[in-house]
Amino acid sequence: MANILPYWMIPRPKRKLELIPQSLRIFAGVATGTSWDGNTPIKKTFEDALDGANFKRSGDYTERAQGRGGSGGRTHGALLYSLGLWFRHQNDPKTPQEVHLTLAGQALVDQKPAFPILRKQVLAFQFPSAYSVRVNVDRKYRLRPFIALLKLLKREELRGYLTTEEVAACVIGYTTGHSDTQIGKTVDRILKFRADGTSSLPNDFTTALRSPISNKQWDAQALISNGGTLGDIADTFIQWLRYIGYGVAVDGEVFDAGRKTVTALNLSMEQEIDQAIDDWGQKPLQTMYEPENDRFALAESAKAFQRTYGVKVGMKKDQRTIRDIQAWTSSERTLAIVSASLNHLYFTQVVTEITDDVVDAVGNHCGLDLKTVRESLETLISSPTHGISAFLDRYEEMSRSGTDKAIAFEKATAEILEHTFGLGARQLGQTGAVPDVEAWSEDWGIIIDTKAYQAYGLPIDHQRAMHADYVPAYAASLQGRPLKAFAYISNGFAKSFDANLRKTVTRAQSHVADVQGSGISMVPWRQVIMAYEKGELTKENLLQLWTMGREVTPKDVQDLIDA
Known part of the structure; x- marks a missing residue:
């Protein structure tokens, strides 16, 4: 038996989980239905695909010259396994193992919202598990x-x-x-x-x-x-x-x-x-049975563990038969590859219809022929609403990413303001003492700072930047329109936010007398975007929300929809 690990263990090719859905889609397209253990070519293919998608740091691959390699693919595969997103299956002790997705893994490949799925998998993560037994974490940890x-x-x-x-x-x-x-x-x-x-x-x-x-x-x-x-x-x-x-x-x-x-x-x-x-x-704790001297029985136990651990939110059991699971076809593996590339596009672009530009962008990213890409996209983007919802899932991931996706979060926000709301919009961040985004209608302008925080509190240096630098710079006008508001868009807000916002508004009004401020987190912001797409809100409703002088709540949005 391998050396016992005397501490908690967790795979860490990437320490953050934002890219798990994309990584899994690539993995599914490469490995589903094939063997994994000892299959160096598949691991190399997965590693190459991750490199191509910029999900891992490229190496010089000197190991490959010696007939080895694929360790990057192996560790990324282990990360997905530790989260209960796939399992190994053998028909009998003499047949090769096959990779198959759990229900949670399948849901991620199918572009279902990633955050609730992964939150459940993290909370349910336990020792012992199929993963911890495989890497031999000390069994004293329960x-x-x-x-x-x-x-x-x-x-x-x-x-x-x-x-x-x-x-x-x-x-x-x-x-x-x-x-x-x-x-x-x-x-x-x-x-x-x-x-x-x-x-x-x-x-x-x-x-x-x-x-x-x-x-x-x-x-x-x-x-x-x-x-x-x-x-x-x-x-x-x-x-x-x-x-x-x-x-x-x-x-x-x-x-x-x-x-x-x-x-x-x-x-x-x-x-x-x-x-x-x-x-x-x-x-x-979920039972992880470890039969002695019976590798097939141990593999069956690990499979049972993974399938139970990997059920979707609100479910208790994976009712699928192995025959149903094995029916995963080559076309569905192709769908997973296209899904991963579409997801990459969602980091910067709202996709509500399948245009030639979208097909070209996805095809260039995944390397498949354009006819296959278009057919797959027709399955993945069944309606404009579905396209917006899928984009917003990626957008919400950016909103909690910290510095990793902060610039992408800014660009995606500008894309929403322009594409969904029909506003003029420019992403300015990283160009000096300026807000992240400026936007304008025919009658008014607004400046926006995007904050990829889970509980943003508007610290004093950020207050000063807004009231002493940003607002005065737009005192005359924003694209020829009067500045009416500044807003913060974040994954969530700390309890201190409203009090700090009031201070910032008071000081900003010494430069622009009627300017107001607000903050909006992901739940009401998604609500606004989807309602606007359905024609339930107007540009003036947007201004009403952005000038509330506090954090916008889902009730505020619903009240405007119902008015």
């Missing part, structure tokens, strides 16, 4: 790690935050369950670490928790820092927690934490977080 992290963030003794080093030093190598007793012991370890640093750690820390496959000698600080084994694993757990919106990055000064950035609970979702802790904390 917990849902993300529930453990949320419980820690709820503990008053920890003052509402965790650092990545604390997770690396005190959590991933010691917390074996998510019961209140286990969490209490972990709290004690963290408090000692905050007081005494690495001197609080056990004497055997570096030997007990070093990687069993590495001969490198680490000191404790190096092991838990960025670039160290435990530090990198801890950071990946933190990034996943932030992706699902329950954890947010916060300036360490807010907590006097002695770190530039810490992770805190997203207080705007506290009720939902409490419900998730109750639901997933009390739900029994």
Whole structure:
């Protein structure tokens, strides 16, 4: 048996989950119905496709000259497997294994909204699992790690935050369950670490928790820092927690934490977080049976685990027969490849109809002939509404991506303002002390800052940029129109946002007397976009929302629709 990993483990070819849907679509197009283990050509093909889509860093592939290679494809495949998005099937012990998608994986390939699917998979992630058994994580770990992290963030003794080093030093190598007793012991370890640093750690820390496959000698600080084994694993757990919106990055000064950035609970979702802790904390762990000396029985157990773990939100069991699953055809694999390339286009463009330009763009990206691309697109974009909805799923992913997709978020916002609302719009970000986007109708202008945050609070330097730099620059006019509003578009807002917005508006009005401000998060913003597309809102309704002087709520939007 392989060396036992003495700590929580998680695959990390990418530490953030934003690109999982696209990566899975490429994987499905390459690997579904084929064997995976030991199939180096398939792994190389997947690796090449990821390179072509800019989903992974290209390498020099010197391993390939020696008949090896494909490790990038292997680790990306392991990431998808760890999230319960595919499983291995064998008809009998003598036949090769086949790759097939779970229900959650199939839903992502079919362009269903990714965020609720992946949030459920993250919350349900557990030790032991088919993945953790495969990489041989110590069986003493029996917990849902993300529930453990949320419980820690709820503990008053920890003052509402965790650092990545604390997770690396005190959590991933010691917390074996998510019961209140286990969490209490972990709290004690963290408090000692905050007081005494690495001197609080056990004497055997570096030997007990070093990687069993590495001969490198680490000191404790190096092991838990960025670039160290435990530090990198801890950071990946933190990034996943932030992706699902329950954890947010916060300036360490807010907590006097002695770190530039810490992770805190997203207080705007506290009720939902409490419900998730109750639901997933009390739900029994899924059974991962490990028969001894029977590889086929172990493979069947792993398959059963993956199919159950990978059910869609709200479902308990995958009712499909293997025969139904094996009916996945070559045309459907092609559909997955086109879907991945269409998804790439959605990062910058609203696609509501299948034009020659769209076919060319998708065809150039995926490399398939244009006739095949057009036929696949006719399946994927069944109506303008479906096209907008699929675009907005990608747009929402950008809105929580942090700096990774911030520029794409700006460009996509300008695209929405122009394509959906018929406004003039320009993306300006990255060109100096300017807002991210300016937009205008026949009668008025607005400036917009996009913030790829899960809980944006409008900090003081951002307030100053708006009232001291941006608004004065448009005091005379914006494209010949009077500036009427400035707005912030973000995935979500912190409780401090409205108070900080009021301060900003008051100071901005010393330059433009009647200017107003607002903030709108993804739920009401999607509501606005879809309602406008249906003719239920007008440009003047947009201005009403943007001049509300506070965060816009779904009720505000619905009231305008019903008026």
